[in-house]
């Protein structure tokens with residue numbers, strides 16, 4: 001029917017789908033699945049279109065429908081977050097960050113941020129985004145006992161070094177950062193405060209994690225596909241005035257993007273509506289499940305970090321697996337058992353290249369309908385692998401277990417009628 005190499009590609013996609021959607025327990029903290037309706041709408045003609053510029057001021061013709069989508073998406077996010085300005089054009093969280101740094105920090109400027117081992121994202125550091133812009137960085141100090149930023153030590157650093165921008169928010173993110181406290185200090189030296197909400201955005205929109213814009217951050221950036229279960233994308237939201245907002249807008253285009261992956265707007269919009277309907281329940285369940293998984297692991301004598309603080313207040317759980325051979329080895333072994341996690345550096349690691357931990361996120365399995373009991377099952381699967389059982393035998397049990405959780409909750413379902421209408425509108429088959 002198709003050339004063999006095309007058949008092979010199709011086969012690879014089908015196998016991947018069946019494996020990741022039907023056989024694995026996916027615990028990657030930065031991933032998620034869209035709702036059926038959002039995923040369906042992701043297939044649309046805008047995948048091949050351009051709309052350079054801003055709503056109403058485009059450099060291309062043919063944009064009347066995408067103008068309406070981009071405008072309503074920005075406004076709905078602004079309302080949800082209490083923001084004065086939202087830019088939904090960044091195609092990812094990293095691009096949202098770069099555009100924000102470019103707009104807010106002067107040439108050769110100084111940024112205070114967390115290194116990767118304290119949870120900072122690569123784009124917060126001079127190995128990543130800061131390097132591209134030739135910005136300098138200074139580390140925000142970490143309090144090992146509280147598993148959070150050390151506010152008093154940070155005050156000294158900020159007052160002494162006077163950064164132009166302070167970045168809060170993280171990729172390993174167990175407890176809300178002290179946005180209020182740091183923002184007060186930052187403002188005394190005239191620094192902007194950016195909270196990178198990539199990981200916790202769904203929890204913020206769901207109302208179970210503090211909204212950084214209400215806590216004193218000037219700006220928040222995010223990905224739209226981690227705990228917020230939309231298509232991959234980014235956005236910038238601010239409580240700043242027009243002058244700075246225009247600088248950010250100009251940084252997004254023409255500096256950092258040209259096409260904005262317009263086909264994601266409809267799916268992102270539907271996801272936001274779904275979050276308004278189901279998001280409170282979903283987000284609360286995610287945090288409850290993370291805590292339940294941490295406690296269940298602890299009962300299996302695989303105690304996660306930050307036990308004294310109650311393990312987590314987000315979707316994440318982090319485990320120091322150095323006594324089981326380290327993050328690399330454990331993550332690979334778990335994959336053999338169809339349990340998908342990532343290795344992760346922990347604050348006390350000497351080198352981020354040899355991470356001692358694994359990071360676990362429960363948001364996706366929560367969307368597939370799992371709760372406390374299922375978290376206990378997952379802890380048992382992990383424990384069996386770590387205690388040396390053959391991963392292949394665990395894998396068979398994981399696949400069987402997973403088969404009972406195939407339906408995506410907390411979103412709108414689809415039917416054949418809407419599928420047919422959409423495909424007919426694209427003339428995909430006649």
Ligand SMILES: *Cc1c(COP(=O)(O)O)cnc(C)c1O
Nearest residue numbers: 092093094121170171196198223
């Ligand atoms: C994932 C992540 C990003 C980057 O997001 P992308 O959409 O993958 O570019 C930025 N910041 C933090 C804190 C993240 O965890």
